[in-house]
Amino acid sequence: MTISQISIWNRALGFLGTRxxxxxxxxxxxxxxxxxxxxxxxxxxxxxxxWNFAQRRAxxxxxPLPDGFAHEFRFAYALPDNCLKxxxxxxxxxxxxxxxxxxxxxxxxxxxxxxxxxxxxxxxxDVQSSRLFDDLFAHMLARKLAALIAVPLLKNNSQKVSExxxxxxxxxxxxxxATASEQRSRQLxxxxxxxx
Numbered sequence: 001m002t003i004s005q006i007s008i009w010n011r012a013l014g015f016l017g018t019r020x021x022x023x024x025x026x027x028x029x030x031x032x033x034x035x036x037x038x039x040x041x042x043x044x045x046x047x048x049x050x051w052n053f054a055q056r057r058a059x060x061x062x063x064p065l066p067d068g069f070a071h072e073f074r075f076a077y078a079l080p081d082n083c084l085k086x087x088x089x090x091x092x093x094x095x096x097x098x099x100x101x102x103x104x105x106x107x108x109x110x111x112x113x114x115x116x117x118x119x120x121x122x123x124x125x126d127v128q129s130s131r132l133f134d135d136l137f138a139h140m141l142a143r144k145l146a147a148l149i150a151v152p153l154l155k156n157n158s159q160k161v162s163e164x165x166x167x168x169x170x171x172x173x174x175x176x177x178a179t180a181s182e183q184r185s186r187q188l189x190x191x192x193x194x195x196x
Contacts, residue, residue, distance in 0.1 A: 002131050003130050003131065003133045003135070003138045004130055004131075005024060005038070005130045006021065006022075006023070006024055008133075008138050008141055008142050008145065009021060009024070009031070009038075009142075009145070011138070011139070011142035011146075012034065012142040012143070012145035012146040012149065013030055013034070013149075014142075015142065015143065015146035015167075016146055016149070016150055016153060016154060016160070016164075018030055018153055018154075021034070029152075029153060030149075030153065033152050033153055034145065034149060036149075037145060037148040037149050038145065040148065041144045041145040041148050042141060043084060043126060044144055045137065045140050045141045045144050046084050046085070046124055046126065046127065047085045047124065048172065049140075049175050049176065050085075050124055051124070051134070051137050051175075052134070053127065053132055053133065053134055053137070054084075054125050054127045054132075055087075055122070055123075056080070056122075056123055056124075056125045057120060057121065057122055057123075058120070058121050058123070059093075059119070059121075060077035060078065060112065060120070060121050061078050062076065063077060063104065063111055064076060064104075064105070065113065066102060066104060066105050066111070066113075067105070069102065072100075072113070073098075073099075073100070073113040073114055074114075074115045075113070075114055075116065075117060075119070076104075076111045076114075077111060077113075077114070077119050077121075078109065078111055078112075079101075079110050079111060079121070080121065080125075082125050082126040082127075083110075083121070083123045083124075083125065083126070084125060084126040085123060085124040086099065086112060086121060086123045087122045087123055087124065088122040089112065089114045089116050089119050089120070089121055089122075090116065090119070090122070091115075091116035091117065091118065091119065092117075092120075093118075093120040097114050097115055097116040097119075098114065098115070099112050099113060099114035099116075099119075100113050100114075101113075136174070136175055136178055137175075139171070140168065140171055140172075140175060143168040143171060146164050147161060147168055150164055
């Protein structure tokens with residue numbers, strides 16, 4: 001079954017106990033608030049957890065290292081399009097390296113500074129198509145959206161907002177457990193043991 005944006009909106013509205021919407025273009029208060037908070041809620045949920053369907057890997061293209069970073073890092077790289085959250089940088093695709101995110105000299109683009117001479121980035125992509133969402137993510141997104149739209153729709157019912165935020169936070173461990181059961185990391189050799 002394909003997950004639609006409108007089904008997630010209606011799930012969120014169901015958590016609030018308000019009426020549902022039939023179209024994303026409706027001019028009802030419910031549809032207006034869902035439209036207003038949709039992208040923010042989606043990006044927040046994507047950033048809160050490394051969802052399997054949104055994980056990507058990319059070799060990075062080198063750019064000039066901005067002033068002030070040379071004392072800590074040797075290289076700078078452009079971030080991939082739609083990179084929402086950087087998780088790990090690997091030198092030559094193998095060993096993890098420290099990194100930080102920054103802006104270029106002009107201030108118009110984000111970049112990644114690291115000491116990896118050939119950097120592979122593991123990151124969360126800003127997935128916008130609801131057809132790519134899995135069921136657990138859709139459920140979490142509906143909870144986050146409900147928490148964000150509760151204030152304007154329920155006229156500052158702080159108890160309900162708090163309850164929705166708590167339900168969202170309590171669901172994150174379930175997401176971690178589900179994701180952990182769907183992947184197995186390859187064990188890299190222990191450098192200390194190899195040196196012996």
